[in-house]
Amino acid sequence: MKSLEELKAIRDRMQGQLGIRNESNDKTRIVVGMATCGIASGARPVLTTLSDAVLSKGLKNVSVVQTGCIGLCQYEPIVEVFEPGKEKVTYVKMTPEKALDIIDQHIIRGQIVSEYTITAIQG
Amino acid sequence: MMTELSLNILDVAGNSVRAKASLIEISVIIDRQKDTLTIQISDNGCGMDDEQLKRASDPFFTTRTVRNVGLGLPFMKQAAEGTGGSFEIDSEPGKGTIVTAVFGLSHIDRMPLGDMTETIYVLITANPDIDFIYTYKLDEACFSLDTRELRNILGDVPLNTGEVASFLKDYLQENQSYVSGSYIV
Numbered sequence: 001m002k003s004l005e006e007l008k009a010i011r012d013r014m015q016g017q018l019g020i021r022n023e024s025n026d027k028t029r030i031v032v033g034m035a036t037c038g039i040a041s042g043a044r045p046v047l048t049t050l051s052d053a054v055l056s057k058g059l060k061n062v063s064v065v066q067t068g069c070i071g072l073c074q075y076e077p078i079v080e081v082f083e084p085g086k087e088k089v090t091y092v093k094m095t096p097e098k099a100l101d102i103i104d105q106h107i108i109r110g111q112i113v114s115e116y117t118i119t120a121i122q123g
Numbered sequence: 124m125m126t127e128l129s130l131n132i133l134d135v136a137g138n139s140v141r142a143k144a145s146l147i148e149i150s151v152i153i154d155r156q157k158d159t160l161t162i163q164i165s166d167n168g169c170g171m172d173d174e175q176l177k178r179a180s181d182p183f184f185t186t187r188t189v190r191n192v193g194l195g196l197p198f199m200k201q202a203a204e205g206t207g208g209s210f211e212i213d214s215e216p217g218k219g220t221i222v223t224a225v226f227g228l229s230h231i232d233r234m235p236l237g238d239m240t241e242t243i244y245v246l247i248t249a250n251p252d253i254d255f256i257y258t259y260k261l262d263e264a265c266f267s268l269d270t271r272e273l274r275n276i277l278g279d280v281p282l283n284t285g286e287v288a289s290f291l292k293d294y295l296q297e298n299q300s301y302v303s304g305s306y307i308v
């Protein structure tokens with residue numbers, strides 16, 4: 001079973017890595033709506049899928065955070081992507097599968113997945 | 124409507140985040156003798172005055188400006204009271220808030236506890252500036268995690284990065300299963 005001793009070893013390994021404490025403005029932020037509406041529509045697995053993918057793909061300058069309700073409850077789960085110097089992209093009615101597409105296509109390759117955006121849904 | 128109690132917990136703990144808490148304590152205490160499952164979420168956030176407190180479990184009251192309803196606490200209250208349990212909120216402005224929900228453990232309408240590991244993991248990693256104390260107790264067996272203790276070990280290595288986050292998930296999962304044994308909540 002995992003013990004806190006193991007955490008010490010991890011710390012020693014990670015302290016040697018540069019850049020992990022880099023909280024600068026050149027970071028991409030993926031924001032997941034986690035109010036009652038988001039959670040009830042399935043935001044939790046979306047958020048864990050996103051943060052697991054960011055870790056497993058080793059995306060250094062990306063952080064996944066949560067926010068409250070932005071007043072578009074009927075479109076939850078909502079994921080917003082803030083890239084430095086670019087306009088915010090709002091993805092709606094997310095699922096863990098769609099979340100992986102966003103990581104692969106938008107975050108890694110820089111191609112917005114337009115069919116999942118709020119503009120595509122609202123017309 | 125939530126499908127598992129761990130989602131209610133995630134939701135109600137979100138209130139503590141919005142209340143600018145720096146420390147949030149979450150406990151799940153199962154007592155098979157008394158046949159109860161007790162969930163308590165307490166924070167050191169901004170708290171509520173008497174007027175807000177009175178209306179906090181009213182679905183048509185919210186402090187938000189983006190919509191007119193607030194269903195987080197009402198959902199939890201309904202889920203608890205529907206199992207012959209109870210629901211209580213204590214709060215003091217400037218001090219914090221304590222939400223306590225007691226469920227009838229074996230009541231047919233009690234929702235499953237669900238994935239507490241996911242809930243705690245999401246709360247800790249998505250709110251890197253807040254400390255959490257999580258306690259899970261099944262009769263006499265108990266597991267507790269305090270992020271302040273983890274931070275003491277980690278120094279300036281953040282909790283939500285790489286290996287630390289994976290460690291956290293496994294640590295939560297393993298300890299929770301160890302305490303639960305073969306019992307499914």
